[in-house]
Amino acid sequence: xxxxxxxxxxxxxxxxxxxxxxxxxxxxxxxxxxxxxxxxxxxxxxxxxxxxxxxxxxxxxxxxxxxxxxxxxxxxxxxxxxxxxxxxxxxxxxxxxxxxxxxxxxxxxxxxxxxxxxxxxxxxxxxxxxxxxxxxxxxxxxxxxxxxxxxxxxxxxxxxxxxxxxxxxxxxxxxxxxxxxxxxxxxxxxxxxxxxxxxxxxxxxxxxxxxxxxxxxxxxxxxxxxxxxxxxxxxxxxxxxxxxxxxxxxxxxxxxxxxxxxxxxxxxxxxxxxxxxxxxxxxxxxxxxxxxxxxxxxxxxxxxxxxxxxxxxxxxxxxxxxxxxxxxxxxxxxxxxxxxxxxxxxxxxxxxxxxxxxxxxxxxxxxxxxxxxxxxxxxxxxxxxxxxxxxxxxxxxxxxxxxxxxxxxxxxxxxxxxxxxxxxxxxxxxxxxxxxxxxxxxxxxxxxxxxxxxxxxxxxxxxxxxxxxxxxxxxxxxxxxxxxxxxxxxxxxxxxxxxxxxxxxxxxxxxxxxxxxxxxxxxxxxxxxxxxxxxxxxxxxxxxxxxxxxxxxxxxxxxxxxxxxxxxxxxxxxxxxxxxxxxxxxxxxxxxxxxxxxx
Amino acid sequence: xxxxxxxxxxxxxxxxxxxxxxxxxxxxxxxxxxxxxxxxxxxxxxxxxxxxxxxxxxxxxxxxxxxxxxxxxxxxxxxxxxxxxxxxxxxxxxxxxxxxxxxxxxxxxxxxxxxxxxxxxxxxxxxxxxxxxxxxxxxxxxxxxxxxxxxxxxxxxxxxxxxxxxxxxxxxxxxxxxxxxxxxxxxxxxxxxxxxxxxxxxxxxxxxxxxxxxxxxxxxxxxxxxxxxxxxxxxxxxxxxxxxxxxxxxxxxxxxxxxxxxxxxxxxxxxxxxxxxxxxxxxxxxxxxxx
Numbered sequence: 108x109x110x111x112x113x114x115x116x117x118x119x120x121x122x123x124x125x126x127x128x129x130x131x132x133x134x135x136x137x138x139x140x141x142x143x144x145x146x147x148x149x150x151x152x153x154x155x156x157x158x159x160x161x162x163x164x165x166x167x168x169x170x171x172x173x174x175x176x177x178x179x180x181x182x183x184x185x186x187x188x189x190x191x192x193x194x195x196x197x198x199x200x201x202x203x204x205x206x207x208x209x210x211x212x213x214x215x216x217x218x219x220x221x222x223x224x225x226x227x228x229x230x231x232x233x234x235x236x237x238x239x240x241x242x243x244x245x246x247x248x249x250x251x252x253x254x255x256x257x258x259x260x261x262x263x264x265x266x267x268x269x270x271x272x273x274x275x276x277x278x279x280x281x282x283x284x285x286x287x288x289x290x291x292x293x294x295x296x297x298x299x300x301x302x303x304x305x306x307x308x309x310x311x312x313x314x315x316x317x318x319x320x321x322x323x324x325x326x327x328x329x330x331x332x333x334x335x336x337x338x339x340x341x342x343x344x345x346x347x348x349x350x351x352x353x354x355x356x357x358x359x360x361x362x363x364x365x366x367x368x369x370x371x372x373x374x375x376x377x378x379x380x381x382x383x384x385x386x387x388x389x390x391x392x393x394x395x396x397x398x399x400x401x402x403x404x405x406x407x408x409x410x411x412x413x414x415x416x417x418x419x420x421x422x423x424x425x426x427x428x429x430x431x432x433x434x435x436x437x438x439x440x441x442x443x444x445x446x447x448x449x450x451x452x453x454x455x456x457x458x459x460x461x462x463x464x465x466x467x468x469x470x471x472x473x474x475x476x477x478x479x480x481x482x483x484x485x486x487x488x489x490x491x492x493x494x495x496x497x498x499x500x501x502x503x504x505x506x507x508x509x510x511x512x513x514x515x516x517x518x519x520x521x522x523x524x525x526x527x528x529x530x531x532x533x534x535x536x537x538x539x540x541x542x543x544x545x546x547x548x549x550x551x552x553x554x555x556x557x558x559x560x561x562x563x564x565x566x567x568x569x570x571x572x573x574x575x576x577x578x579x580x581x582x583x584x585x586x587x588x589x590x591x592x593x594x595x596x597x598x599x600x601x602x603x604x605x606x607x608x609x610x611x612x613x614x615x616x617x618x619x620x621x622x623x624x625x626x627x628x629x630x631x632x633x634x635x636x637x638x639x640x641x642x643x644x645x646x647x648x649x650x651x652x653x654x655x656x657x658x659x660x661x662x663x664x665x666x667x668x669x670x671x672x673x674x675x676x677x678x679x680x681x682x683x684x685x686x687x688x689x690x691x692x693x694x695x696x697x698x699x700x701x702x703x704x705x706x
Numbered sequence: 707x708x709x710x711x712x713x714x715x716x717x718x719x720x721x722x723x724x725x726x727x728x729x730x731x732x733x734x735x736x737x738x739x740x741x742x743x744x745x746x747x748x749x750x751x752x753x754x755x756x757x758x759x760x761x762x763x764x765x766x767x768x769x770x771x772x773x774x775x776x777x778x779x780x781x782x783x784x785x786x787x788x789x790x791x792x793x794x795x796x797x798x799x800x801x802x803x804x805x806x807x808x809x810x811x812x813x814x815x816x817x818x819x820x821x822x823x824x825x826x827x828x829x830x831x832x833x834x835x836x837x838x839x840x841x842x843x844x845x846x847x848x849x850x851x852x853x854x855x856x857x858x859x860x861x862x863x864x865x866x867x868x869x870x871x872x873x874x875x876x877x878x879x880x881x882x883x884x885x886x887x888x889x890x891x892x893x894x895x896x897x898x899x900x901x902x903x904x905x906x907x908x909x910x911x912x913x914x915x916x917x918x919x920x921x922x923x924x925x926x927x928x929x930x931x932x933x934x935x936x937x938x939x940x941x942x943x944x945x946x947x948x949x950x951x952x953x954x955x956x957x958x959x960x961x962x963x964x965x966x967x968x969x970x971x972x973x974x975x976x977x978x979x980x981x982x983x984x985x986x987x988x989x990x991x992x993x994x995x996x997x
Contacts, residue, residue: 389788548772
């Protein structure tokens with residue numbers, strides 16, 4: 108019998124204070140490992156300060172495509188006491204801990220250091236700061252020393268780390284590149300001298316046959332920007348807001364070459380207003396924001412629904428309410444995205460779970476907006492938006508693109524802007540093409556776009572707007588991603604549902620639970636609203652115990668399922684500004700299932 | 707024979723304005739200018755906010771967007787950027803532009819978008835039945851200020867000039883020819899043209915009549931030889947123009963207060979686009995993110 112060798116996967120956390128170079132270190136490590144043929148993801152946490160505050164890059168290096176960018180670490184490398192304390196509770200005894208010598212010198216940190224050793228963990232005190240000063244003569248390169256140490260531990264090629272470092276600091280001059288090279292070498296040397304081979308975690312040999320050209324390194328927000336371009340977006344407007352700004356940054360660079368424009372508006376209201384004005388005029392238009400911006404956009408969202416104008420709004424969610432935690436994780440805007448704004452309309456809400464889906468979901472969002480003439484919201488989140496990942500070229504292949512049907516003709520009976528049709532979709536035109544004109548309005552109107560207040564006209568138009576999305580699921584290849592057990596008569600232990608980034612994390616938990624022998628029916632919706640009623644009814648019929656996992660405190664998707672489907676799920680939530688980890692989900696679901704069994 | 711007469715620009719919809727409202731005159735001036743310039747109705751976007759004056763859009767048969775309160779300008783900006791060949795007229799009231807929407811005004815003016823912005827200034831909220839607006843006088847008794855408005859009126863001309871609007875003019879709804887001239891100049895100007903039309907509300911403001919306002923006008927360009935190119939002089943002229951209803955015989959200053967030639971936002975964007983003459987394919991764009 109052939110024993111299957113588990114494929115290599117290793118998670119490394121580099122943490123310190125904002126301004127320590129933690130983000131650069133994560134990016135460099137990702138690039139170097141990716142160039143050695145691995146699939147890599149780097150999840151970033153940082154405070155909304157320029158200097159100071161806990162900051163961490165979580166790098167996952169794997170032979171197979173990375174499932175979750177979040178999870179338990181094999182190596183923790185903490186450069187500050189703050190980071191050391193934050194990263195070292197509840198560690199598995201197999202974790203290798205590296206901590207800057209000065210960061211565990213006294214007090215609580217010293218206690219923590221001693222306790223980790225007592226618990227049997229392998230802990231190294233690393234003089235990163237001293238090495239940086241002694242070799243490069245500058246403490247500024249301390250994160251590069253740490254990078255060298257991690258490179259040595261993983262036995263990554265020093266050449267790929269060197270070139271990735273040089274590229275990162277290339278613009279800042281030869282002197283800095285040289286300092287970083289010295290720092291890297293110091294790190295490598297330190298590992299050779301001080302860390303026994305048995306503690307090292309060498310990556311497997313370089314994979315043969317991988318083509319560097321076939322792969323890209325993208326963050327979620329950049330993938331959204333590329334999705335927009337691929338969908339034919341030519342107008343983007345936004346206002347700076349963490350963690351969505353990177354969508355606009357990418358599009359500002361890309362748009363001129365695509366014949367489009369990325370416009371910095373004076374606020375989020377103006378950003379969506381400009382996108383709506385551009386859409387009316389014929390452009391495929393988008394804006395991107397985060398929670399506070401979404402709040403400001405509510406009135407214009409209602410206008411786009413009423414005037415039936417296509418527009419895509421990307422909400423890169425952050426923990427709220429109000430200013431909340433600008434750089435922290437949360438999936439708290441779901442119900443605001445669906446039901447926000449006064450009055451009633453149907454709005455399409457899509458949630459990508461992976462960096463690749465950030466691309467495809469944005470394309471789908473444009474397709475839906477253009478076909479159904481309504482606003483579509485893409486619900487991403489800060490952690491997903493800032494997660495960098497190796498992406499295969501095949502995931503970015505030219506997608507199916509829907510262009511709006513434009514009415515070109517004479518002003519005769521066929522032209523009624525809000526004509527009542529079976530599909531609920533009416534003819535639309537844009538200025539300048541033919542002699543037909545109309546006035547878009549947020550006032551209730553009749554088929555002719557004329558303000559109208561009779562009960563019958565109101566009912567007809569309202570019904571049209573509410574019903575036009577009834578076949579929306581057909582726009583999606585997989586509006587709900589199913590992950591079922593092979594069919595047999597054994598009863599299922601639980602049904603698990605998760606959306607957005609949490610779906611990705613939950614997938615890893617489902618794998619672990621199945622290894623433990625639990626039978627799980629997992630569903631991961633991409634189309635969140637309108638709710639895929641039949642799919643969830645089927646899911647509810649399959650498994651008696653249903654659990655929705657999400658990163659908010661009130662269980663928003665869970666309540667949505669209770670409102671719309673036969674499912675009566677339990678809610679498993681976290682709302683601490685950090686995503687779930689796969690092992691947390693595994694443990695919680697295990698205990699729910701065993702609790703159920705015990706009755 | 708001209709192709710279009712003013713009536714060709716009217717939609718079939720009958721205005722909901724009160725009988726004798728000064729806004730009918732503005733509508734007539736607008737259709738008059740459009741006919742003068744023979745603009746195709748389907749090659750024009752008229753954008754408005756919410757209020758009596760913002761209904762203007764619905765009474766024209768051009769393309770139009772009757773948007774939400776205070777937000778006509780951002781929508782107009784999107785229209786201008788998406789299709790710079792499509793001229794845009796924005797029409798709204800003093801409350802729409804200068805209370806709820808004043809932030810947008812600053813930036814649309816400052817960035818010099820090429821659009822004609824007409825403020826139908828009746829110095830109050832009329833659709834909601836008589837409340838004070840930013841341009842109402844001190845002491846104005848509205849339903850929400852029954853003891854009189856306590857703040858000074860906003861001088862919209864001075865404000866527009868300070869925001870670097872590149873064309874600022876004022877006219878009165880009773881002067882058909884002058885109104886048409888000012889709107890025509892605004893349409894012809896390359897950049898942000900702001901035209902204040904003094905257009906009192908007949909229903910809630912019995913004191914200000916078009917006849918009295920029109921009889922007191924002083925054309926600052928002809929009679930005062932005001933030079934709109936000089937910003938300081940423009941500001942000074944604007945300051946003097948505020949108190950036209952201080953007394954029954956106070957002069958009503960009209961004309962072009964400010965005019966300057968500055969590249970428009972759209973022109974500058976076109977220049978940026980020119981540097982990328984060759985449109986990039988998606989795969990060449992992807993290269994930026996290659997490993």
